Amino acid sequence: MNTAAAFYPVGTPGQPWGAPERAQWLARQTVQRSYAAEVVSKIDALRERFDVSQYGELDYPSGRYPLFAIRSRNWDEALPVMLVTGGVHGYETSGVQGALQFVDQHAADYTGRCNLLIAPCVSPWGYERIQRWNALALDPNRSFVPDSPAQESAALMALVAPLQGRFLVHIDLHETTDSDESEFRPALAARDGKPFEPGEIPDGFYLCADSLNPQPAFQQAVNAEVAKVTHIAPADAQGQIIGSPVVAPGVIEYPLKALGLCASITDARYTTTTEVYPDSPKATPQQCDLAQVAAVRGALDYALAHR
Template sequence: MTTAFYPIGTPGQAWGAQERAQWLARQRVQRSHADEVVAKIDALRGRFDVSQYGQLDYPSGHYPLLAIRSRGWDDALPVMLVTGGVHGYETSGVQGALKFVDRHAADYTGRCNLLVVPCVSPWGYERIQRWNALALDPNRSFVIDSPAPESAALMALVAPLRGRFLMHIDLHETTDTDESEFRPALAARDGKPFEPGEIPDGFYLVDDSENRQPAFQQAVIEAVAKVTHIAPADGDGRIIGSPVVAHGVIEYPLKALGLCAGISDARYTTTTEVYPDSPKATPEQCDDAQVAAVRGALEYALAHG
Protein backbone atom coordinates (compact mmCIF):
# COMPACT_ATOMS: atom_id res chain seq x y z
CA MET A 1 0.00 0.00 0.00
CA THR A 2 1.34 3.44 -0.94
CA THR A 3 1.35 5.97 1.92
CA ALA A 4 0.12 9.49 1.20
CA PHE A 5 2.81 12.14 1.80
CA TYR A 6 0.72 15.23 0.94
CA PRO A 7 -2.83 16.11 2.04
CA ILE A 8 -4.16 16.53 -1.51
CA GLY A 9 -4.54 13.86 -4.16
CA THR A 10 -4.24 10.10 -4.44
CA PRO A 11 -0.75 8.56 -4.34
CA GLY A 12 0.37 7.57 -7.81
CA GLN A 13 -2.23 9.72 -9.60
CA ALA A 14 -1.56 13.16 -11.08
CA TRP A 15 -3.86 15.95 -9.98
CA GLY A 16 -6.90 16.91 -11.96
CA ALA A 17 -9.01 20.05 -11.75
CA GLN A 18 -10.54 19.04 -8.41
CA GLU A 19 -7.17 18.59 -6.71
CA ARG A 20 -5.82 21.86 -8.10
CA ALA A 21 -8.91 23.62 -6.78
CA GLN A 22 -8.35 22.04 -3.35
CA TRP A 23 -4.76 23.24 -3.40
CA LEU A 24 -5.79 26.77 -4.41
CA ALA A 25 -8.35 26.93 -1.61
CA ARG A 26 -5.56 26.32 0.91
CA GLN A 27 -3.57 29.39 -0.19
CA ARG A 28 -3.87 32.49 1.98
CA VAL A 29 -2.58 36.04 1.58
CA GLN A 30 0.17 36.50 4.16
CA ARG A 31 1.79 39.78 3.10
CA SER A 32 1.18 42.73 0.79
CA HIS A 33 2.74 43.07 -2.65
CA ALA A 34 1.39 46.62 -2.80
CA ASP A 35 3.02 47.66 0.46
CA GLU A 36 6.25 45.68 0.32
CA VAL A 37 7.06 45.83 -3.40
CA VAL A 38 4.97 48.33 -5.37
CA ALA A 39 5.45 51.10 -2.80
CA LYS A 40 9.22 50.62 -2.90
CA ILE A 41 9.22 50.68 -6.70
CA ASP A 42 7.11 53.83 -6.68
CA ALA A 43 9.68 55.47 -4.39
CA LEU A 44 12.31 54.90 -7.10
CA ARG A 45 10.39 56.70 -9.87
CA GLY A 46 12.24 59.94 -9.31
CA ARG A 47 15.56 58.30 -10.19
CA PHE A 48 14.65 55.50 -12.59
CA ASP A 49 12.13 54.74 -15.31
CA VAL A 50 9.38 52.42 -14.11
CA SER A 51 6.98 50.70 -16.49
CA GLN A 52 4.18 48.17 -16.24
CA TYR A 53 4.85 45.34 -18.66
CA GLY A 54 1.74 43.31 -17.86
CA GLN A 55 -0.85 42.41 -15.27
CA LEU A 56 -1.85 39.21 -13.56
CA ASP A 57 -5.60 38.69 -13.48
CA TYR A 58 -6.52 35.79 -11.23
CA PRO A 59 -9.93 35.38 -9.55
CA SER A 60 -8.03 35.62 -6.25
CA GLY A 61 -6.14 38.82 -7.13
CA HIS A 62 -4.98 41.33 -9.72
CA TYR A 63 -1.35 42.45 -9.79
CA PRO A 64 0.69 44.88 -11.89
CA LEU A 65 3.93 43.51 -13.31
CA LEU A 66 6.58 46.21 -12.95
CA ALA A 67 10.04 46.75 -14.43
CA ILE A 68 12.72 49.31 -13.54
CA ARG A 69 15.08 50.71 -16.19
CA SER A 70 18.10 52.97 -16.17
CA ARG A 71 17.16 56.55 -16.84
CA GLY A 72 18.83 57.86 -20.00
CA TRP A 73 18.89 54.46 -21.70
CA ASP A 74 21.78 54.39 -24.20
CA ASP A 75 21.56 51.90 -27.06
CA ALA A 76 25.36 51.99 -27.38
CA LEU A 77 25.75 50.36 -23.96
CA PRO A 78 25.35 46.69 -23.00
CA VAL A 79 22.12 45.61 -21.32
CA MET A 80 22.11 43.84 -17.95
CA LEU A 81 19.05 41.97 -16.69
CA VAL A 82 18.24 41.36 -13.01
CA THR A 83 15.18 39.28 -12.10
CA GLY A 84 13.79 38.37 -8.68
CA GLY A 85 10.72 36.75 -7.23
CA VAL A 86 10.20 34.24 -10.01
CA HIS A 87 9.27 32.08 -7.04
CA GLY A 88 7.22 34.50 -4.98
CA TYR A 89 8.09 32.97 -1.61
CA GLU A 90 11.83 33.61 -2.07
CA THR A 91 11.88 36.92 -0.24
CA SER A 92 15.51 37.99 -0.57
CA GLY A 93 15.33 37.75 -4.34
CA VAL A 94 12.65 40.44 -4.37
CA GLN A 95 13.98 42.62 -1.58
CA GLY A 96 17.59 42.16 -2.68
CA ALA A 97 16.76 43.38 -6.19
CA LEU A 98 14.99 46.43 -4.75
CA LYS A 99 17.87 47.15 -2.37
CA PHE A 100 20.37 46.92 -5.23
CA VAL A 101 18.43 49.44 -7.31
CA ASP A 102 17.98 51.84 -4.41
CA ARG A 103 21.59 51.79 -3.20
CA HIS A 104 23.78 50.83 -6.13
CA ALA A 105 22.10 51.01 -9.54
CA ALA A 106 23.13 54.65 -10.02
CA ASP A 107 26.78 53.55 -9.85
CA TYR A 108 26.35 51.99 -13.28
CA THR A 109 25.04 55.09 -15.03
CA GLY A 110 26.92 55.50 -18.30
CA ARG A 111 28.43 52.01 -17.99
CA CYS A 112 25.45 49.83 -18.90
CA ASN A 113 21.68 49.78 -19.21
CA LEU A 114 19.93 48.06 -16.32
CA LEU A 115 16.60 46.27 -16.62
CA VAL A 116 15.42 45.05 -13.22
CA VAL A 117 12.24 43.06 -12.58
CA PRO A 118 12.11 42.68 -8.79
CA CYS A 119 8.99 40.52 -8.45
CA VAL A 120 8.04 38.30 -11.37
CA SER A 121 5.37 36.43 -9.35
CA PRO A 122 3.44 38.85 -7.12
CA TRP A 123 0.57 36.39 -6.49
CA GLY A 124 3.12 33.95 -5.09
CA TYR A 125 4.85 36.72 -3.15
CA GLU A 126 1.68 37.51 -1.22
CA ARG A 127 0.98 33.86 -0.43
CA ILE A 128 4.62 32.86 0.22
CA GLN A 129 4.16 30.25 -2.47
CA ARG A 130 6.45 28.73 -5.08
CA TRP A 131 3.72 28.13 -7.67
CA ASN A 132 1.27 30.49 -9.30
CA ALA A 133 -2.51 30.35 -8.91
CA LEU A 134 -2.67 27.59 -11.55
CA ALA A 135 -0.41 25.31 -9.48
CA LEU A 136 2.35 25.85 -12.03
CA ASP A 137 5.99 26.59 -11.29
CA PRO A 138 6.90 29.78 -13.19
CA ASN A 139 10.54 28.74 -13.16
CA ARG A 140 9.81 25.67 -15.24
CA SER A 141 7.53 27.61 -17.58
CA PHE A 142 9.84 29.86 -19.61
CA VAL A 143 8.93 28.05 -22.80
CA ILE A 144 7.18 28.83 -26.08
CA ASP A 145 3.46 29.37 -25.48
CA SER A 146 4.06 29.36 -21.74
CA PRO A 147 1.05 28.28 -19.67
CA ALA A 148 2.19 30.56 -16.82
CA PRO A 149 1.19 34.21 -17.35
CA GLU A 150 4.05 35.43 -15.14
CA SER A 151 6.59 33.69 -17.35
CA ALA A 152 4.92 34.66 -20.63
CA ALA A 153 4.84 38.34 -19.64
CA LEU A 154 8.52 38.41 -18.69
CA MET A 155 9.50 36.65 -21.92
CA ALA A 156 7.55 39.27 -23.91
CA LEU A 157 9.32 42.06 -22.03
CA VAL A 158 12.74 40.59 -22.73
CA ALA A 159 12.16 39.51 -26.35
CA PRO A 160 12.89 42.87 -28.08
CA LEU A 161 16.27 43.07 -26.30
CA ARG A 162 17.37 39.49 -26.86
CA GLY A 163 20.83 39.47 -28.38
CA ARG A 164 21.78 42.69 -26.59
CA PHE A 165 22.00 41.31 -23.06
CA LEU A 166 25.52 40.87 -21.72
CA MET A 167 24.50 39.55 -18.30
CA HIS A 168 21.42 38.09 -16.61
CA ILE A 169 21.30 37.22 -12.92
CA ASP A 170 18.16 35.57 -11.51
CA LEU A 171 17.79 35.84 -7.73
CA HIS A 172 16.45 32.84 -5.80
CA GLU A 173 16.44 31.07 -2.44
CA THR A 174 16.57 27.45 -1.34
CA THR A 175 14.52 27.10 1.85
CA ASP A 176 13.60 24.43 4.38
CA THR A 177 10.05 24.57 3.01
CA ASP A 178 11.38 23.29 -0.31
CA GLU A 179 11.72 19.95 1.43
CA SER A 180 8.73 20.15 3.81
CA GLU A 181 6.12 21.62 1.43
CA PHE A 182 7.06 22.38 -2.14
CA ARG A 183 8.82 19.21 -3.25
CA PRO A 184 6.13 17.00 -1.65
CA ALA A 185 3.47 19.12 -3.38
CA LEU A 186 5.25 18.73 -6.72
CA ALA A 187 5.46 14.96 -6.35
CA ALA A 188 1.79 14.75 -5.36
CA ARG A 189 0.68 17.02 -8.22
CA ASP A 190 2.53 14.88 -10.76
CA GLY A 191 1.54 11.51 -9.24
CA LYS A 192 5.13 10.60 -8.42
CA PRO A 193 6.72 9.26 -5.24
CA PHE A 194 8.36 11.80 -2.96
CA GLU A 195 12.07 11.20 -2.46
CA PRO A 196 13.48 13.22 0.45
CA GLY A 197 16.54 15.34 -0.24
CA GLU A 198 18.98 17.54 1.64
CA ILE A 199 18.88 21.34 1.94
CA PRO A 200 22.37 22.89 1.67
CA ASP A 201 23.41 25.37 4.35
CA GLY A 202 24.66 28.43 2.49
CA PHE A 203 24.73 30.34 -0.75
CA TYR A 204 25.33 28.67 -4.11
CA LEU A 205 24.96 29.38 -7.84
CA VAL A 206 23.52 27.54 -10.82
CA ASP A 207 25.51 27.93 -14.05
CA ASP A 208 24.21 27.02 -17.51
CA SER A 209 25.57 23.63 -18.56
CA GLU A 210 25.10 24.68 -22.19
CA ASN A 211 27.01 27.97 -21.74
CA ARG A 212 29.50 27.47 -18.94
CA GLN A 213 31.13 30.60 -17.54
CA PRO A 214 33.22 29.30 -14.62
CA ALA A 215 35.28 32.45 -14.06
CA PHE A 216 32.11 34.54 -13.95
CA GLN A 217 30.53 32.19 -11.41
CA GLN A 218 33.59 32.32 -9.18
CA ALA A 219 33.66 36.11 -9.31
CA VAL A 220 30.10 36.12 -7.99
CA ILE A 221 30.92 33.54 -5.32
CA GLU A 222 33.89 35.62 -4.15
CA ALA A 223 31.73 38.73 -3.91
CA VAL A 224 29.05 36.94 -1.89
CA ALA A 225 31.56 35.22 0.41
CA LYS A 226 32.32 38.64 1.89
CA VAL A 227 28.68 38.83 3.07
CA THR A 228 27.60 35.28 3.92
CA HIS A 229 28.83 31.69 3.87
CA ILE A 230 28.98 29.52 0.74
CA ALA A 231 27.24 26.12 0.77
CA PRO A 232 29.55 23.11 0.96
CA ALA A 233 29.01 19.98 -1.08
CA ASP A 234 27.29 17.08 0.66
CA GLY A 235 28.98 13.76 1.31
CA ASP A 236 28.49 12.74 -2.32
CA GLY A 237 30.01 15.93 -3.70
CA ARG A 238 26.60 17.35 -4.64
CA ILE A 239 24.26 20.22 -3.87
CA ILE A 240 20.51 19.45 -4.17
CA GLY A 241 21.43 16.31 -6.10
CA SER A 242 23.67 17.96 -8.70
CA PRO A 243 27.46 17.56 -8.86
CA VAL A 244 29.42 20.52 -7.52
CA VAL A 245 31.59 21.69 -10.42
CA ALA A 246 33.40 24.42 -8.46
CA HIS A 247 33.18 25.98 -5.02
CA GLY A 248 29.50 26.78 -4.52
CA VAL A 249 28.50 26.09 -8.14
CA ILE A 250 26.28 23.49 -9.81
CA GLU A 251 24.93 23.39 -13.37
CA TYR A 252 21.56 22.96 -15.07
CA PRO A 253 20.58 23.12 -18.76
CA LEU A 254 18.66 26.37 -18.35
CA LYS A 255 16.65 26.48 -21.58
CA ALA A 256 15.80 22.78 -21.61
CA LEU A 257 14.31 23.10 -18.12
CA GLY A 258 12.39 26.29 -18.91
CA LEU A 259 14.32 28.32 -16.33
CA CYS A 260 14.26 32.10 -16.13
CA ALA A 261 18.02 32.53 -16.47
CA GLY A 262 17.80 30.99 -19.94
CA ILE A 263 15.48 33.59 -21.50
CA SER A 264 17.89 36.39 -22.41
CA ASP A 265 20.64 34.70 -24.48
CA ALA A 266 23.11 36.72 -22.39
CA ARG A 267 26.78 35.78 -22.48
CA TYR A 268 26.93 35.62 -18.69
CA THR A 269 24.06 34.01 -16.79
CA THR A 270 23.60 32.68 -13.29
CA THR A 271 20.93 31.79 -10.77
CA THR A 272 21.60 32.66 -7.14
CA GLU A 273 20.40 30.50 -4.27
CA VAL A 274 20.40 32.02 -0.79
CA TYR A 275 19.60 29.92 2.30
CA PRO A 276 17.45 32.11 4.58
CA ASP A 277 16.82 29.38 7.17
CA SER A 278 20.46 29.07 8.16
CA PRO A 279 21.22 29.85 11.82
CA LYS A 280 24.28 31.65 10.47
CA ALA A 281 22.37 34.16 8.29
CA THR A 282 19.95 37.00 9.06
CA PRO A 283 17.29 38.34 6.66
CA GLU A 284 19.48 41.40 6.13
CA GLN A 285 22.45 39.20 5.24
CA CYS A 286 20.30 37.31 2.75
CA ASP A 287 19.26 40.55 1.04
CA ASP A 288 22.86 41.76 1.11
CA ALA A 289 24.05 38.47 -0.40
CA GLN A 290 21.75 39.06 -3.37
CA VAL A 291 23.02 42.64 -3.71
CA ALA A 292 26.63 41.44 -3.58
CA ALA A 293 25.87 38.81 -6.22
CA VAL A 294 24.37 41.40 -8.58
CA ARG A 295 27.28 43.78 -8.11
CA GLY A 296 29.85 41.02 -8.54
CA ALA A 297 28.12 39.82 -11.70
CA LEU A 298 27.94 43.33 -13.16
CA GLU A 299 31.56 44.16 -12.43
CA TYR A 300 32.81 40.93 -13.99
CA ALA A 301 30.65 41.32 -17.10
CA LEU A 302 31.70 44.93 -17.58
CA ALA A 303 35.38 44.07 -17.13
CA HIS A 304 35.37 41.13 -19.52
CA GLY A 305 32.74 42.14 -22.08
Protein backbone atom coordinates in the same frame (compact mmCIF):
# COMPACT_ATOMS: atom_id res chain seq x y z
CA MET B 1 7.24 7.11 4.43
CA ASN B 2 8.41 7.94 0.93
CA THR B 3 5.03 8.45 -0.75
CA ALA B 4 3.36 11.78 -1.45
CA ALA B 5 0.46 10.73 0.78
CA ALA B 6 2.75 10.63 3.79
CA PHE B 7 3.68 14.26 3.28
CA TYR B 8 0.96 16.05 1.34
CA PRO B 9 -2.79 16.28 1.95
CA VAL B 10 -3.96 16.85 -1.63
CA GLY B 11 -4.47 14.11 -4.20
CA THR B 12 -4.26 10.33 -4.39
CA PRO B 13 -0.84 8.64 -4.21
CA GLY B 14 0.40 7.67 -7.64
CA GLN B 15 -2.21 9.72 -9.52
CA PRO B 16 -1.41 13.12 -11.08
CA TRP B 17 -3.71 15.95 -10.10
CA GLY B 18 -6.69 16.93 -12.19
CA ALA B 19 -8.86 20.03 -11.92
CA PRO B 20 -10.45 19.01 -8.58
CA GLU B 21 -7.08 18.51 -6.89
CA ARG B 22 -5.73 21.79 -8.24
CA ALA B 23 -8.84 23.54 -6.92
CA GLN B 24 -8.35 21.88 -3.53
CA TRP B 25 -4.73 23.00 -3.49
CA LEU B 26 -5.71 26.55 -4.47
CA ALA B 27 -8.25 26.72 -1.65
CA ARG B 28 -5.42 26.09 0.82
CA GLN B 29 -3.52 29.19 -0.29
CA THR B 30 -4.04 32.35 1.76
CA VAL B 31 -2.67 35.87 1.53
CA GLN B 32 0.08 36.31 4.12
CA ARG B 33 1.68 39.59 3.09
CA SER B 34 1.09 42.57 0.79
CA TYR B 35 2.66 43.02 -2.62
CA ALA B 36 1.45 46.62 -2.65
CA ALA B 37 2.93 47.48 0.75
CA GLU B 38 6.18 45.52 0.58
CA VAL B 39 7.08 45.76 -3.11
CA VAL B 40 5.07 48.28 -5.11
CA SER B 41 5.61 51.03 -2.54
CA LYS B 42 9.37 50.54 -2.84
CA ILE B 43 9.18 50.57 -6.62
CA ASP B 44 7.18 53.80 -6.49
CA ALA B 45 9.85 55.36 -4.29
CA LEU B 46 12.40 54.78 -7.07
CA ARG B 47 10.43 56.64 -9.76
CA GLU B 48 12.28 59.92 -9.22
CA ARG B 49 15.60 58.31 -10.12
CA PHE B 50 14.66 55.49 -12.52
CA ASP B 51 12.16 54.78 -15.26
CA VAL B 52 9.41 52.49 -14.00
CA SER B 53 6.95 50.84 -16.38
CA GLN B 54 4.22 48.27 -16.14
CA TYR B 55 5.02 45.38 -18.46
CA GLY B 56 1.99 43.22 -17.78
CA GLU B 57 -0.70 42.24 -15.32
CA LEU B 58 -1.61 38.91 -13.79
CA ASP B 59 -5.31 38.19 -13.98
CA TYR B 60 -6.57 35.58 -11.53
CA PRO B 61 -10.03 35.12 -10.01
CA SER B 62 -8.53 36.17 -6.68
CA GLY B 63 -7.30 39.47 -8.09
CA ARG B 64 -5.16 41.36 -10.57
CA TYR B 65 -1.49 42.13 -10.06
CA PRO B 66 0.44 44.73 -12.08
CA LEU B 67 3.97 43.69 -13.08
CA PHE B 68 6.68 46.36 -12.96
CA ALA B 69 10.10 46.80 -14.53
CA ILE B 70 12.74 49.34 -13.52
CA ARG B 71 15.14 50.76 -16.12
CA SER B 72 18.14 53.03 -16.16
CA ARG B 73 16.91 56.57 -16.73
CA ASN B 74 19.64 57.51 -19.22
CA TRP B 75 19.17 54.48 -21.46
CA ASP B 76 21.96 54.37 -24.06
CA GLU B 77 21.42 52.24 -27.16
CA ALA B 78 25.19 51.83 -27.49
CA LEU B 79 25.55 50.10 -24.13
CA PRO B 80 24.91 46.47 -23.19
CA VAL B 81 21.81 45.50 -21.22
CA MET B 82 21.99 43.82 -17.81
CA LEU B 83 18.87 41.95 -16.68
CA VAL B 84 18.13 41.30 -13.01
CA THR B 85 15.06 39.23 -12.10
CA GLY B 86 13.67 38.41 -8.67
CA GLY B 87 10.61 36.75 -7.22
CA VAL B 88 10.12 34.25 -10.04
CA HIS B 89 9.27 32.02 -7.10
CA GLY B 90 7.17 34.42 -5.04
CA TYR B 91 8.05 32.92 -1.67
CA GLU B 92 11.78 33.60 -2.11
CA THR B 93 11.84 36.93 -0.33
CA SER B 94 15.46 38.01 -0.64
CA GLY B 95 15.31 37.77 -4.42
CA VAL B 96 12.65 40.47 -4.43
CA GLN B 97 14.02 42.64 -1.67
CA GLY B 98 17.63 42.17 -2.78
CA ALA B 99 16.79 43.35 -6.29
CA LEU B 100 15.07 46.44 -4.90
CA GLN B 101 17.94 47.14 -2.52
CA PHE B 102 20.43 46.87 -5.37
CA VAL B 103 18.50 49.44 -7.40
CA ASP B 104 18.16 51.82 -4.46
CA GLN B 105 21.75 51.66 -3.25
CA HIS B 106 23.95 50.66 -6.20
CA ALA B 107 22.29 51.02 -9.59
CA ALA B 108 23.49 54.60 -9.97
CA ASP B 109 27.08 53.30 -9.88
CA TYR B 110 26.50 51.79 -13.33
CA THR B 111 25.22 54.93 -15.03
CA GLY B 112 26.96 55.35 -18.36
CA ARG B 113 28.46 51.86 -18.18
CA CYS B 114 25.45 49.70 -19.00
CA ASN B 115 21.67 49.73 -19.21
CA LEU B 116 19.91 48.10 -16.28
CA LEU B 117 16.58 46.30 -16.57
CA ILE B 118 15.20 44.94 -13.29
CA ALA B 119 12.01 42.92 -12.84
CA PRO B 120 12.02 42.65 -9.03
CA CYS B 121 8.90 40.57 -8.45
CA VAL B 122 7.92 38.34 -11.37
CA SER B 123 5.31 36.40 -9.35
CA PRO B 124 3.37 38.76 -7.06
CA TRP B 125 0.51 36.29 -6.52
CA GLY B 126 3.06 33.86 -5.14
CA TYR B 127 4.78 36.62 -3.17
CA GLU B 128 1.61 37.39 -1.25
CA ARG B 129 0.92 33.74 -0.49
CA ILE B 130 4.56 32.76 0.16
CA GLN B 131 4.12 30.17 -2.56
CA ARG B 132 6.43 28.64 -5.18
CA TRP B 133 3.72 28.06 -7.78
CA ASN B 134 1.21 30.37 -9.40
CA ALA B 135 -2.55 30.12 -8.94
CA LEU B 136 -2.74 27.31 -11.52
CA ALA B 137 -0.29 25.15 -9.53
CA LEU B 138 2.35 25.81 -12.20
CA ASP B 139 5.97 26.57 -11.41
CA PRO B 140 6.86 29.78 -13.28
CA ASN B 141 10.51 28.74 -13.20
CA ARG B 142 9.76 25.67 -15.28
CA SER B 143 7.51 27.60 -17.64
CA PHE B 144 9.82 29.86 -19.65
CA VAL B 145 8.89 28.12 -22.87
CA PRO B 146 7.13 29.17 -26.10
CA ASP B 147 3.42 29.79 -25.55
CA SER B 148 4.00 29.54 -21.80
CA PRO B 149 0.96 28.48 -19.76
CA ALA B 150 2.19 30.70 -16.90
CA GLN B 151 1.17 34.36 -17.12
CA GLU B 152 4.21 35.36 -15.07
CA SER B 153 6.67 33.71 -17.44
CA ALA B 154 4.95 34.84 -20.64
CA ALA B 155 4.92 38.47 -19.50
CA LEU B 156 8.62 38.48 -18.66
CA MET B 157 9.56 36.85 -21.96
CA ALA B 158 7.56 39.51 -23.81
CA LEU B 159 9.40 42.22 -21.85
CA VAL B 160 12.85 41.02 -22.90
CA ALA B 161 12.02 39.99 -26.46
CA PRO B 162 12.69 43.40 -28.08
CA LEU B 163 16.14 43.51 -26.47
CA GLN B 164 17.44 40.13 -27.62
CA GLY B 165 20.96 40.44 -28.96
CA ARG B 166 21.87 43.19 -26.50
CA PHE B 167 22.02 41.37 -23.16
CA LEU B 168 25.40 40.87 -21.55
CA VAL B 169 24.18 39.57 -18.16
CA HIS B 170 21.09 37.93 -16.76
CA ILE B 171 21.16 37.14 -13.05
CA ASP B 172 18.05 35.54 -11.56
CA LEU B 173 17.72 35.81 -7.78
CA HIS B 174 16.38 32.81 -5.83
CA GLU B 175 16.40 31.06 -2.45
CA THR B 176 16.54 27.43 -1.36
CA THR B 177 14.52 27.11 1.85
CA ASP B 178 13.59 24.49 4.41
CA SER B 179 10.06 24.74 3.05
CA ASP B 180 11.33 23.30 -0.24
CA GLU B 181 11.65 20.01 1.58
CA SER B 182 8.63 20.32 3.89
CA GLU B 183 6.10 21.77 1.44
CA PHE B 184 7.08 22.44 -2.13
CA ARG B 185 8.83 19.24 -3.17
CA PRO B 186 6.14 17.08 -1.52
CA ALA B 187 3.52 19.15 -3.35
CA LEU B 188 5.35 18.64 -6.63
CA ALA B 189 5.49 14.89 -6.11
CA ALA B 190 1.79 14.81 -5.22
CA ARG B 191 0.81 16.98 -8.20
CA ASP B 192 2.71 14.76 -10.63
CA GLY B 193 1.65 11.46 -9.06
CA LYS B 194 5.20 10.52 -8.13
CA PRO B 195 6.75 9.31 -4.88
CA PHE B 196 8.36 11.93 -2.69
CA GLU B 197 12.04 11.26 -2.13
CA PRO B 198 13.52 13.34 0.69
CA GLY B 199 16.58 15.43 -0.10
CA GLU B 200 19.02 17.68 1.72
CA ILE B 201 18.86 21.47 1.90
CA PRO B 202 22.33 23.03 1.54
CA ASP B 203 23.41 25.50 4.21
CA GLY B 204 24.69 28.54 2.38
CA PHE B 205 24.77 30.44 -0.87
CA TYR B 206 25.32 28.74 -4.22
CA LEU B 207 24.90 29.36 -7.93
CA CYS B 208 23.32 27.43 -10.76
CA ALA B 209 25.17 27.94 -14.04
CA ASP B 210 24.04 26.97 -17.53
CA SER B 211 25.57 23.61 -18.44
CA LEU B 212 25.67 24.72 -22.10
CA ASN B 213 27.40 28.03 -21.25
CA PRO B 214 28.88 27.63 -17.76
CA GLN B 215 31.30 30.61 -17.69
CA PRO B 216 33.19 29.27 -14.64
CA ALA B 217 35.30 32.38 -14.03
CA PHE B 218 32.14 34.49 -13.96
CA GLN B 219 30.47 32.17 -11.46
CA GLN B 220 33.55 32.24 -9.22
CA ALA B 221 33.66 36.04 -9.35
CA VAL B 222 30.03 36.23 -8.20
CA ASN B 223 30.65 33.81 -5.34
CA ALA B 224 33.78 35.70 -4.30
CA GLU B 225 31.73 38.86 -3.85
CA VAL B 226 28.99 37.03 -1.95
CA ALA B 227 31.54 35.38 0.35
CA LYS B 228 32.27 38.83 1.77
CA VAL B 229 28.69 38.89 3.07
CA THR B 230 27.69 35.31 3.89
CA HIS B 231 28.94 31.73 3.64
CA ILE B 232 29.07 29.62 0.49
CA ALA B 233 27.27 26.26 0.65
CA PRO B 234 29.52 23.19 0.91
CA ALA B 235 28.93 20.03 -1.09
CA ASP B 236 27.15 17.17 0.63
CA ALA B 237 28.71 13.78 1.31
CA GLN B 238 28.13 12.78 -2.32
CA GLY B 239 29.88 15.88 -3.66
CA GLN B 240 26.53 17.36 -4.68
CA ILE B 241 24.18 20.26 -3.97
CA ILE B 242 20.44 19.49 -4.36
CA GLY B 243 21.31 16.35 -6.30
CA SER B 244 23.67 17.95 -8.81
CA PRO B 245 27.47 17.56 -8.89
CA VAL B 246 29.41 20.51 -7.53
CA VAL B 247 31.64 21.70 -10.40
CA ALA B 248 33.38 24.41 -8.34
CA PRO B 249 32.89 25.65 -4.76
CA GLY B 250 29.26 26.73 -4.52
CA VAL B 251 28.46 26.09 -8.20
CA ILE B 252 26.25 23.51 -9.89
CA GLU B 253 24.99 23.38 -13.47
CA TYR B 254 21.59 22.85 -15.08
CA PRO B 255 20.50 22.83 -18.74
CA LEU B 256 18.60 26.08 -18.27
CA LYS B 257 16.64 26.24 -21.53
CA ALA B 258 15.69 22.56 -21.55
CA LEU B 259 14.18 22.98 -18.06
CA GLY B 260 12.33 26.20 -18.92
CA LEU B 261 14.27 28.20 -16.32
CA CYS B 262 14.15 31.98 -16.13
CA ALA B 263 17.90 32.43 -16.63
CA SER B 264 17.54 30.97 -20.13
CA ILE B 265 15.31 33.70 -21.58
CA THR B 266 18.05 35.93 -23.02
CA ASP B 267 21.04 35.35 -25.23
CA ALA B 268 23.28 36.91 -22.57
CA ARG B 269 26.90 35.80 -22.46
CA TYR B 270 26.84 35.64 -18.67
CA THR B 271 23.92 34.00 -16.87
CA THR B 272 23.43 32.57 -13.41
CA THR B 273 20.78 31.72 -10.86
CA THR B 274 21.52 32.62 -7.25
CA GLU B 275 20.37 30.49 -4.33
CA VAL B 276 20.38 31.93 -0.80
CA TYR B 277 19.53 29.86 2.30
CA PRO B 278 17.40 32.11 4.54
CA ASP B 279 16.81 29.41 7.17
CA SER B 280 20.48 29.11 8.06
CA PRO B 281 21.33 29.77 11.73
CA LYS B 282 24.39 31.54 10.35
CA ALA B 283 22.52 34.12 8.23
CA THR B 284 20.00 36.87 8.96
CA PRO B 285 17.34 38.12 6.55
CA GLN B 286 19.45 41.24 6.09
CA GLN B 287 22.46 39.11 5.14
CA CYS B 288 20.34 37.25 2.61
CA ASP B 289 19.29 40.51 0.97
CA LEU B 290 22.90 41.70 1.01
CA ALA B 291 24.05 38.42 -0.54
CA GLN B 292 21.71 38.99 -3.47
CA VAL B 293 22.98 42.56 -3.82
CA ALA B 294 26.57 41.35 -3.73
CA ALA B 295 25.81 38.73 -6.36
CA VAL B 296 24.36 41.33 -8.71
CA ARG B 297 27.32 43.64 -8.20
CA GLY B 298 29.78 40.82 -8.69
CA ALA B 299 28.05 39.74 -11.88
CA LEU B 300 27.93 43.22 -13.39
CA ASP B 301 31.48 44.12 -12.41
CA TYR B 302 32.91 40.93 -13.88
CA ALA B 303 30.92 41.23 -17.10
CA LEU B 304 31.90 44.86 -17.65
CA ALA B 305 35.55 43.95 -17.13
CA HIS B 306 35.32 40.98 -19.52
CA ARG B 307 33.12 42.24 -22.35
